[in-house]
Amino acid sequence: MDKVSTIEGRAIPLGLKNVDTDVIIPAHWLKTVSREGLGKGAFETIREAPGNPFDVEDFAGAPILIAGDNFGCGSSREHAAWALLDLGITAVIAPSFSDIFSGNAFKNGILTVELSQDQVDRLLEIAAGHPITIDLENQTVTTPFQDRFAFEVDPFRKHCLLDGLDEIGLTLERSAPIETHEQQRAQALPWLDAPQRRDAA
């Protein structure tokens, strides 16, 4: 995973609430065996409408997206995160995110920033004409107008993002305690091991 520290640039002021994963990337785009190229299908239904923010030239290649409550609700498709990345979006600001989406975003180096609705409203206003800066190290969002909004971030996720760590690699380093757990589990809950296979049943 690439290191993430400061994200600076224009922000697409989408603002909508409950943007579900079928809106971020409709299911017909999921028939791929690759993580690449999903930007073409990103926000397909929104982009069909004339005058949508994705058509505004100033926002081409913008690294930040600003949305409403409950962003990424719906399915577990990581294609939603891959589609955002393919569009060049590496941070999303919203009042809240669905649990699965924020996990998927993190695993792809996309920062999800939770701010209050008032702060999001202020950023939506500014984003129309000005850039925004997200500083992960200091956990702040700032604007050219002296706005400075602090945000919370899970310390483990912050550490992984700042250092570009591979979570699987980190877990594999803990294989000794995993083995210990497996041995205890085999004693205490033995039926969870070695389920009958169909060919053996």
Place this chain on the structure above:
Amino acid sequence: MASKPRTLYEKIWDAHVVERRDDGTCILYIDRHLVHEVTSPQAFEALRLAGRTVRRPDLTLAVPDHNLPTTQRTDAAGKRLPIEDPQSAAQLAALEANAPAFGIDYIDAVAPEQGIVHVVGPEQGFSLPGATIVCGDSHTAAHGGIGALAFGIGTSEVEHVLATQTLQLRPSKSMEVRVEGELGPGVTPKDLILHIIGVIGTAGGTGHVIEYRGAVFERMSVEGRLTVCNMSIEGGARAGLIAPDHTVFSYLEGRPYAPRGEAWDRAVAWWKTLHSDPDAVFDKTVVIDAADVEPTVSWGTSPEDVVAVGGNVPAPESFADPSKQSAARKSLDYMGLEPGQRIEDIAIENVFIGSCTNSRIEDLRAAADVLKGRTKASNVRWAIVVPGSGLVKRQAEAEGLDRVFTAAGFEWREPGCSACLAMNPDKVPPGERCASTSNRNFVGRQGPGARTHLVSPAMAAAAAVTGRLADVRTLAPCQAVDA
């Protein structure tokens, strides 16, 4: 030593913690991993690129479901028919190759056990109470119906589980949804969960695991519990669960992957301890009066947009929140509905009975009960029934349900996700309406421009015979016919 009272969720969580770090993140052991064709190819490919193996192939089960067409799969000679769509074919072929390459048990497209992953897991006894169960699909929450901690994961997490049999997670908050009283006649588990989502909203359970409690659930069949837990994600909760009891144990006993003999007895003894302690504290509690639940229908493009079938399409101004008002205006525009319109005046052209929410034998029986001796209305262009698995299909055929459906003008299909998500040939045409037993009414979910009304199987059948959204309780009792 008196231990702190714990919720069911905490008990299952604690039993699976490998390691807890100071920042609260845990390495959580995963007991069962279900894999399907859509969210796994990139995970297997990444394992290959990194030279990693699957830690516990024996705890992993793969089955295709999402984009498998639901039409005939073999020719008269029993030879597999090709999948027309090249992308779907490639994705299905990838799973068929990846599963054996990594030593994973694989149920192929023409096996009698094939079906929707969330129907197959419990049906095969692969999903068990008290187990941690994951799958690259948000409706994994369904398995909470048998008392498992089950949740959907993204593809990176699929890869993480394949490589390590664990996930790095922080515990969720706990939320109690307590239903008091009894459901009225003709009110089903689907109506109940739609009603609950209407009350808590699609973000109501975000950050929480829901435990459904109350006598209603104790009396509910396993199928009904799977339906309720399935849609926890539509209420924002990554998982929902119900304490396992004798209903669950009898359901699971003797199923292919379930423990046997002494192992079964030990398992049941542990499962009986899996309930929230009397003094356990939930972070949030919502109380629902079962008497308030009517047969329920969705009118908009979010699963929280629900109303009793006897009601009307709401006016956007009736919502206090301005952003909800504008969302409702957009929804009504997409759905082609007017504020104040009677729900029962909404004509439908399509009916879909299926999906991981409502494709089990009990669902098919409920729909067939309504359809017996009746036929679909002339304005209903397309009506399909897609059993959740090959075993459900066989059972239904043994009971003669297939003949009830076909006599009523329904198509009787092969198992799969079908028209729930527009990834396979089963789609609802633009601008047309569908009474659907699935779980999401998002814009474009059943096909570009498709208009979805979420309902129970009995209500879908009522919609088919009347050609509009209709209260199943007001249909005259059907004529008894020999099925």
